[in-house]
Amino acid sequence: MNIVVCVKQIPDPAAPQSLDSSHNLNRLGKLILDEADTYGVEMGLQLVDTFGSGDVTVVSMGSAADVAGLRNALAMGAAKAIIVSDDSLRGTDALGTAKVLAAVIRRINPDLVLCATESSDGYTGTTPVQVAELLGLPSITFAKSVTVDGSSVKVERQTESGFDEVSAPLPALVTVTAGVVEPRYASFKGIMAAKSKPLEVLSIADLGLASETGPTGARQEITDVVAAEARTAGEKYVDEGDGAEKIVAFLESIKVL
Amino acid sequence: MTLGTIWVVVEPSNGSLTTTSLELLTRARTLADTVSAVTWGGDGASHATRAGEFGATTLFDVGALDGALPGVPVAAAIEQLIAAHGAPEAILIPTSYDGRDVAGRLSARLDRPVLTNVTGLVDEGGLVTEHPVFGGSQTVRARFTGEGPGIVVVRAKSFVAESAGTPAAVLVAAPVGNVGGAGGATITTSHVEERSGPKLEEAAVVVSGGRGLGEADKYALIEETAKLLHGAAGASRAIVDAGWVPYSHQVGQTGKTVKPAVYIACGISGATQHMVGMKGSKSIVAINKDPDAPIFQIADFGIVGDVHKVLPALIAALKARG
DSSP: OOEEOOOOOOOOOOOOOOTTSSSOOOOSSSSOHHHHHHHHHHHHHHHHHHHOOOOEEEEEESSSOOHHHHHHHHHHOOOOEEEOOOOGGGTHHHHHHHHHHEEEHHHOSEEEEEESOOOSSSSOOOOOHHHHHHHOOOOEEEEEEEEEEEEEEEEEESSSEEEEEEEEEEEEEEEEOOSSSSSOOOOHHHHHHHSSSOEEEEEEHHHGGGGGGGHHTTTTEEEEEOOOOOOOOOOEEEEESSSHHHHHHHHHHOOOO | OOOEEEEEEOOOHHHHHHHHHHHHHHHHHHHHEEEEEEEEOOOOOHHHHHHTTTOOSEEEEEEOTTTSHHHHHHHHHHHHHHHHHHOSEEEEEESSHHHHOOOOOOHHHTTTEEEEEEEEEEEESEEEEEEEGGGEEEEEEEESSSSSOOOEEOTTTOOOOOOOOOOOOOOEEEOOOOOOOGGGOEEEEEEOOOOOOOTTTSSSEEEEEHHHHHHHHHHHHHHHHHTTOOOOOEEOOHHTTSSSSSSGBBSSSSSBOOOOOOEEEEEEOOOOHHHHHHHHSSEEEEEEETTTTTTGGGOOOESSSHHHHHHHHHHHHHHHHH
């Protein structure tokens, strides 16, 4: 069972965020492995363990100036990391990103591709399914449970009213929601081992995709960025045993009670 | 109007169309001369009445999917519709589990870009999309620059659904054709989880819990408060990620958008990711022990205090009222 997990290194969501002069997200600071991706990495490792053979390769796109996030995935137990890094990729949209990831995944030809439902910085949320379509694979999104046998994947997929049991023949792509598994912390041994694991950096020329990526390939532009209508802070009280009472009074004042 | 035709993907749910679908039809009919809709699931005739009432003149019906997830067959059918009828200027799709699948599949099939998390659509000599960023403090405005159709995925509650009182849409069959191996994902069993009280997105009162609850068991305080207020229980991403509550409770950028009469945030600091899903609420109440928590900046009524003290007292007070 060879599994590819698509991951993204993102600016720390806890740090202040801003847009640059081209309206792209500033990515100059330290990058971390998107927490949303740790669930896919963990899921992949567990599926390989249960199956008894194979390995996990993490595939990414973005700046390779900082690869701490990829090393983190390797330290968790992934066997190999591949990142497509190229200055010309700045401004690439979701479909362009999917083309890049699909080109890498095609070379690996895995049994299963795992992704988060969406990244925690861009939130586009379509890249995994675009990858599946480009590769001609079935996809099951919003998994809250994943099992595999040699020929198919079975998923409990979140729905509005509960969940569906969905199955697809392998190879397939699955997106996992947070909480699907508990991501492990990298052990000291894992962190040491990660330093010597293969981490391959590819350019756009390596993949032959130049015209599909960057702002030209995106075929969309940000016209402007405006301040949204702001809400203002209202009354605030320190609870002195009367907090609940005050809330009840407020709810009465707005006629909810 | 400078836009000729817009297609709206209208999503079936329990024999009707989802509210978000009707919101999109309502907006589309103010933007374009002609609005057509695309649906699936086997109830085409009744959906034609509903879609027509909200402004669609044609309803393309993909029909029953025989257990297939909608993404692949619906996108394939839309590709064929474009070949047969010409491309609309834009295709609007609701932000939902299946809507995002349709959008991703369609984007790759047509080789057209997709704009998601849209909360506003305006006509400025062409379609301009509005996207909240940084917790909704700023709005990014964008447009497509290439050949259409532009694929636009719109968040729930971006518009208010209003009937136009127009007649039923003309029902036109939309064949899927051969989708090959990509269409291999099949639903074998559906499970409906029992829910007491209103749906999260439709509730007039939403009580949400966050990391400040300290442990998973304490979420019961949120559920009980919500029940006493005839509301729904929500959650921050932090406690969904921690596995305390299912994803279906999540409010925020990656979860649901809610606009209740009152939103009560308990032990939620107010990460930007959360704010964007609830800042449209009519009133916001926050309970947090950190007086500097960002949630207080948007709360109409804030209590600086421990949720473990305030919530039990609130529950007792609500019970005492009967």
